[in-house]
Amino acid sequence: MTLEVRIAEGLAAMGLALPEGAPAKLAEYLELLAKWNKVHNLTAVREPEQMVVLHVLDSLSVLPHVAKAHSLLDVGSGGGLPGIPLAIARPDLEVTLLDSSHKKVAFLQQAKSQLKLANVTPVCERVESWKPAKPFDAVVSRAFADLADFVVQAHHLVAPDGEMLAMKGVHPFDEIAKVPATHRVAGVVELSVPSLDAKRHLVLLKAA
Numbered sequence: 420m421t422l423e424v425r426i427a428e429g430l431a432a433m434g435l436a437l438p439e440g441a442p443a444k445l446a447e448y449l450e451l452l453a454k455w456n457k458v459h460n461l462t463a464v465r466e467p468e469q470m471v472v473l474h475v476l477d478s479l480s481v482l483p484h485v486a487k488a489h490s491l492l493d494v495g496s497g498g499g500l501p502g503i504p505l506a507i508a509r510p511d512l513e514v515t516l517l518d519s520s521h522k523k524v525a526f527l528q529q530a531k532s533q534l535k536l537a538n539v540t541p542v543c544e545r546v547e548s549w550k551p552a553k554p555f556d557a558v559v560s561r562a563f564a565d566l567a568d569f570v571v572q573a574h575h576l577v578a579p580d581g582e583m584l585a586m587k588g589v590h591p592f593d594e595i596a597k598v599p600a601t602h603r604v605a606g607v608v609e610l611s612v613p614s615l616d617a618k619r620h621l622v623l624l625k626a627a
C-alpha cells in the first residue's frame with residue numbers, strides 16, 4: 420500500500436473529507452520529513468505507518484475543533500505538527516508555524532516551498548517574546564509545554580474571542596489544576612485517532 424492510499428484510508432476512518440489532492444500532498448510532506456530526518460533529526464518517529472498515524476492522523480484529529488478559525492498559530496511546530504497537515508486539509512486557513520530552532524524553521528520553509536503551501540508562514544522566534552501584527556483565532560500546540568507554561572507564554576497571541584488548544588495524551592488532570600486564574604478550561608475533548616493504541620485529549624482554553 421502506498422503512503423497516499425494509507426493516508427486516504429485513515430482519513431475515511433476518521434470521517435474527514437479533505438480537498439482533492441490532499442492525501443497525495445500529505446504523503447509528499449511525510450516523504451520530505453523522512454528525507455530531512457536522516458540528516459537533521461527532526462522527529463523520533465521514522466517508520467512510515469507510525470508517521471501516518473502519529474503525525475498525519477493525530478494532527479488532523481484537531482481539524483473539527485478549528486472549523487470556525489480563519490487564522491491558526493502552531494506553537495513549537497517542530498517539523499510542522501500539527502500545523503502542516505491542518506494547512507493541507509484547510510487551504511483557506513492562514514497557518515503560522517512558530518519555532519525557536521533555526522534548523523526546524525529551515526525545514527518548514529523548504530516544506531512550504533516544495534509543497535506549494537501558500538497559506539503557511541514559518542516564523543523563527545521564541546513564542547514568549549514574539550509580537551505579530553495580528554493575534555490568531557486558534558493557538559494550538561502539541562508536545563510543547565505543560566498547560567500553565569503554554570498559557571503564560573502564548574496567551575498574548577490569541578484574538579479576543581479566540582481559543583488556545585493543547586494536544587495532550589492521557590487526560591491531564593494535574594496540568595489542568597495548575598492553569599493560571601487568567602484562563603479557564605472551556606472543554607476537554609477525547610480525540611479519536613484510528614490505529615493508535617493510546618489516549619489523546621484536546622484541552623480548550625479561553626481567557627477567564
Ligand SMILES: C[S@@+](CC[C@H](N)C(=O)[O-])C[C@H]1O[C@@H](n2cnc3c(N)ncnc32)[C@H](O)[C@@H]1O
Binds near residue numbers: 498560563
Ligand atoms: C517536542 S517538539 C514538538 C514539535 C511538534 N509540535 C510535534 O508535535 O512533533 C517542541 C518544539 O518546541 C520548540 N520550542 C521550545 N521552546 C520554544 C519557545 N520558547 N518558542 C518557540 N518554540 C519553542 C522546540 O524548538 C521544538 O521544535
